[in-house]
Amino acid sequence: RKEVEQDPGPFNVPEGATVAFNCTYSNSASQSFFWYRQDCRKEPKLLMSVYSSGNEDGRFTAQLNRASQYISLLIRDSKLSDSATYLCVVNRQTGANNLFFGTGTRLTVIP
Amino acid sequence: EAGVTQFPSHSVIEKGQTVTLRCDPISGHDNLYWYRRVMGKEIKFLLHFVKESKQDESGMPNNRFLAERTGGTYSTLKVQPAELEDSGVYFCASSAYSREGQYFGPGTRLTVL
Numbered sequence: 001r002k003e004v005e006q007d008p009g010p011f012n013v014p015e016g017a018t019v020a021f022n023c024t025y026s027n028s029a030s031q032s033f034f035w036y037r038q039d040c041r042k043e044p045k046l047l048m049s050v051y052s053s054g055n056e057d058g059r060f061t062a063q064l065n066r067a068s069q070y071i072s073l074l075i076r077d078s079k080l081s082d083s084a085t086y087l088c089v090v091n092r093q094t095g096a097n098n099l100f101f102g103t104g105t106r107l108t109v110i111p
Numbered sequence: 112e113a114g115v116t117q118f119p120s121h122s123v124i125e126k127g128q129t130v131t132l133r134c135d136p137i138s139g140h141d142n143l144y145w146y147r148r149v150m151g152k153e154i155k156f157l158l159h160f161v162k163e164s165k166q167d168e169s170g171m172p173n174n175r176f177l178a179e180r181t182g183g184t185y186s187t188l189k190v191q192p193a194e195l196e197d198s199g200v201y202f203c204a205s206s207a208y209s210r211e212g213q214y215f216g217p218g219t220r221l222t223v224l
Binding site for chain 2: 002004032036043049087099100102103104
């Protein structure tokens with residue numbers, strides 16, 4: 001079973017729409033959680049960390065449910081520039097400090 | 112502040128040859144990581160340095176891969192001899208502290224023919 005599972009999409013949404021991505025992680029020892037954004041043929045860029053209390057950064061809201069081992073990302077008022085692949089990433093940190101990546105969810109925002 | 116840099120951006124070599132990839136982390140970042148993305152798969156961890164010490168190399172595929180970080184600054188990843196299945200994008204990342212998100216370099220796209 002993969003460490004991190006994501007729906008690969010693609011998600012095609014009109015400008016201004018709200019879109020939500022979800023992912024699940026398999027290891028309950030996971031300690032840190034992140035969303036990264038990756039543009040085509042570019043490196044992953046840290047979008048935001050995800051905390052148990054939930055956190056918001058502008059149009060982006062991330063939520064973590066430890067009991068269900070589930071992470072979400074909500075994008076409000078989608079912009080064309082939001083088109084990218086969104087990677088769900090977890091860090092186990094107990095004995096290992098490496099990141100485990102999902103395969104990513106592709107988002108295209110349509111004019 | 113300069114980000115993580117990697118060299119070369121692309122490398123095309125023949126099976127059996129040797130290739131060395133270089134990564135310069137963000138200045139002051141003690142933690143340096145190597146990852147690899149093989150086509151169609153997710154990004155996977157290779158190894159983690161804390162300063163010049165290998166903290167975790169559990170993701171290294173086999174002994175054809177050798178990573179070094181002499182002096183705790185830049186790091187190199189050597190593949191010798193390269194095989195076809197080594198093709199992919201090799202990313203380097205760094206962080207100041209182990210519990211924070213990591214910052215990725217642009218990657219080196221390696222093609223083994």
